[in-house]
Amino acid sequence: MKVLVPVKRVIDYNVKVRVKADNTGVELANVKMAMNPFDEIAVEEALRLKESGGADEVVAVSIGPTQNQETIRTALAMGADRGIHIEAPHEIEPLAVAKLLKEVVAREEPGLVFVGKQAIDDDCNQTGQMLAALLGWAQGTFVSGIEIKGDSAAVIREVDGGLEHLEIRMPAVVTVDLRLNEPRYASLPNIMKAKKKPLDSMSAADLGVDIAPRLTITRVEEPPAREAGIKVCDVAELVDKLKNEAKVI
Amino acid sequence: MSILILADHDDGQLAPATLNTVTAATQIGGDIHILVAGDSGGEVAKSAAAIAGVSKVLTADDAALAHGIAENVAPLMQSMASSYTHLMAPATTTGKNIMPRVAALLDVMQVSDIIKVESADSFQRPIYAGNAIATVTSNEAIKVVTVRSTAFEAAAAEGGSAAIESASGSADVGLSNYVKSELSSSERPELTSAPIVISGGRGMQDGANFAMLEKVADKLGAAVGASRAAVDAGFVPNDYQVGQTGKVVAPDLYVAVGISGAIQHLAGMKDSKVIVAINKDEEAPIFQVADFGLVADLFDAVPELETTLG
Ligand SMILES: Cc1cc2nc3c(=O)[nH]c(=O)nc-3n(C[C@H](O)[C@H](O)[C@H](O)COP(=O)(O)OP(=O)(O)OC[C@H]3O[C@@H](n4cnc5c(N)ncnc54)[C@H](O)[C@@H]3O)c2cc1C
Ligand SMILES: Nc1ncnc2c1ncn2[C@@H]1O[C@H](COP(=O)(O)O)[C@@H](O)[C@H]1O
Numbered sequence: 001m002k003v004l005v006p007v008k009r010v011i012d013y014n015v016k017v018r019v020k021a022d023n024t025g026v027e028l029a030n031v032k033m034a035m036n037p038f039d040e041i042a043v044e045e046a047l048r049l050k051e052s053g054g055a056d057e058v059v060a061v062s063i064g065p066t067q068n069q070e071t072i073r074t075a076l077a078m079g080a081d082r083g084i085h086i087e088a089p090h091e092i093e094p095l096a097v098a099k100l101l102k103e104v105v106a107r108e109e110p111g112l113v114f115v116g117k118q119a120i121d122d123d124c125n126q127t128g129q130m131l132a133a134l135l136g137w138a139q140g141t142f143v144s145g146i147e148i149k150g151d152s153a154a155v156i157r158e159v160d161g162g163l164e165h166l167e168i169r170m171p172a173v174v175t176v177d178l179r180l181n182e183p184r185y186a187s188l189p190n191i192m193k194a195k196k197k198p199l200d201s202m203s204a205a206d207l208g209v210d211i212a213p214r215l216t217i218t219r220v221e222e223p224p225a226r227e228a229g230i231k232v233c234d235v236a237e238l239v240d241k242l243k244n245e246a247k248v249i
Numbered sequence: 250m251s252i253l254i255l256a257d258h259d260d261g262q263l264a265p266a267t268l269n270t271v272t273a274a275t276q277i278g279g280d281i282h283i284l285v286a287g288d289s290g291g292e293v294a295k296s297a298a299a300i301a302g303v304s305k306v307l308t309a310d311d312a313a314l315a316h317g318i319a320e321n322v323a324p325l326m327q328s329m330a331s332s333y334t335h336l337m338a339p340a341t342t343t344g345k346n347i348m349p350r351v352a353a354l355l356d357v358m359q360v361s362d363i364i365k366v367e368s369a370d371s372f373q374r375p376i377y378a379g380n381a382i383a384t385v386t387s388n389e390a391i392k393v394v395t396v397r398s399t400a401f402e403a404a405a406a407e408g409g410s411a412a413i414e415s416a417s418g419s420a421d422v423g424l425s426n427y428v429k430s431e432l433s434s435s436e437r438p439e440l441t442s443a444p445i446v447i448s449g450g451r452g453m454q455d456g457a458n459f460a461m462l463e464k465v466a467d468k469l470g471a472a473v474g475a476s477r478a479a480v481d482a483g484f485v486p487n488d489y490q491v492g493q494t495g496k497v498v499a500p501d502l503y504v505a506v507g508i509s510g511a512i513q514h515l516a517g518m519k520d521s522k523v524i525v526a527i528n529k530d531e532e533a534p535i536f537q538v539a540d541f542g543l544v545a546d547l548f549d550a551v552p553e554l555e556t557t558l559g
Binding site for chain 2: 011013016017026038082093094095098117118120121122123124126127128129130131132133134137138139140141142144154157158159161162163164165166167168169174177178179198213214215216217218219220221222225226228229230231232234235236238239241242246248249
């Protein structure tokens with residue numbers, strides 16, 4: 001079985017994001033970029049599946065500007081076998097991403113697609129569910145445990161009330177949550193090796209997909225700032241403030 | 250304009266987040282209908298029909314629709330969509346699971362997790378863990394929208410008298426089967442709607458120490474939450490996680506204990522009315538958002554807090 005892993009290039013999660021002065025977006029110039037943390041978990045899970053004999057090839061795909069090839073190289077350095085880069089603008093929407101991925105699935109015929117549950121830049125949490133819909137496949141979302149059993153998979157989902165167990169038919173789209181695994185770091189020799197691994201590049205037009213945006217972002221602004229608070233000396237003062245000043249207890 | 254809201258429920262009770270979604274729909278305006286898809290035998294529909302501002306409740310009762318199986322619920326919503334300008338759901342794990350599937354079936358782009366209605370086609374939503382707020386306009390004929398419940402008041406649960414009709418269609422598409430749930434049971438209020446939340450982080454050191462927070466929570470009628478680090482370390486279950494990728498809370502009072510204040514955590518609690526931080530490191534970033542900061546060892550401060558509360 002082949003496993004496809006879409007990986008997104010996003011602003012590194014440690015970076016303090018700044019809104020552009022003209023309110024058209026956030027500052028991307030000279031900002032540290034990295035693989036979306038959920039996608040690292042997705043790559044890791046695919047590699048573990050391969051290492052345990054459950055998969056024979058792991059293909060990483062990224063959609064975006066040429067620099068996204070770096071993100072694919074990161075996946076290759078972690079251990080993915082092959083990469084596919086689809087040239088597109090950075091701001092591409094989840095629906096368009098899902099349509100492109102559907103075309104990649106049609107060509108590659110993977111048995112499983114591991115997607116991040118959420119990209120930490122747009123915080124959309126849509127792509128995996130959309131891809132599953134377009135393919136008519138089962139979806140396991142927010143997954144923290146998975147076991148493949150022939151033509152089905154037992155998945156554990158993190159839901160608002162706790163955990164939910166589902167049996168989903170394969171092939172399937174699985175969106176991974178934080179506690180599925182602890183992703184590995186790429187070693188230096190593997191980073192070197194990754195440079196020689198195959199990486200195909202194509203455009204959205206090559207795949208015949210219309211990626212024109214459906215939403216318009218009219219303004220991006222800073223959230224309202226909180227006023228600076230005070231330090232209290234001890235518990236007694238804290239309780240007094242909460243009772244008599246803030247009146248919340 | 251007419252709006253269809255997918256009710257969030259567990260086949261027994263309507264989830265409170267549905268009420269906040271009704272308020273968001275009211276701000277858009279028009280006729281508001283609620284779809285109760287599941288296997289609940291009418292109880293949930295009755296609660297939905299009582300919500301103020303709702304004019305019709307559509308029920309689809311079928312074992313295949315129980316537990317919000319997305320593969321089965323999404324085609325049902327798709328089949329109903331042409332009568333509506335907006336399809337909405339709370340941004341709970343149920344709404345997040347089902348609605349993008351509906352949107353893709355309709356070939357429309359979803360607007361996730363809105364915090365403000367600007368107009369019928371324009372909404373505000375947080376991006377980058379809430380470090381920026383985007384105003385987004387949708388040009389789609391049918392707008393598919395999920396709603397952050399903490400950003401909208403709850404609609405009155407009583408006072409409405411909507412007609413209840415059954416919605417036909419939809420069977421089991423045979424892709425997913427529900428097996429079982431492991432739900433955390435708690436006598437305390439539900440995290441996302443509790444008026445007071447007390448959360449613990451890595452500083453709690455282990456799960457047993459959360460008993461200290463629970464004692465305080467019981468005195469205050471509070472819910473207990475946690476940082477990702479505390480959940481990852483196994484101190485408490487996953488559904489305690491507050492943050493960018495966990496739950497968003499905005500109580501009257503949020504008490505962060507042994508939590509450093511990473512942006513991903515702040516994303517889930519910085520809209521709380523009053524924030525208290527207890528941390529032994531006076532440089533901890535959590536103090537930058539705290540109204541009242543106490544620099545102290547939590548193992549001294551929390552028990553003292555409990556006794557002081559009497
Ligand atoms: C993709 C992604 C998503 C994430 N999503 C979330 C999310 O949804 N929610 C979330 O919370 N995090 C999330 N995180 C993790 C986040 O970046 C932080 O790692 C996490 O919030 C840290 O948790 P913490 O504050 O409990 O632990 P730490 O950062 O280790 O802080 C522990 C604090 O406890 C204090 N302390 C220790 N001992 C004591 C004591 N005896 N008395 C008083 N204070 C003490 C320390 O001074 C310190 O400030 C996410 C990260 C990533 C990459
Ligand atoms: N441009 C992209 N390239 C590759 N994968 C993507 C892209 N956008 C989204 N994804 C995948 O979809 C997941 C969810 O993204 P989102 O729906 O934007 O929150 C990500 O974690 C990735 O796995």
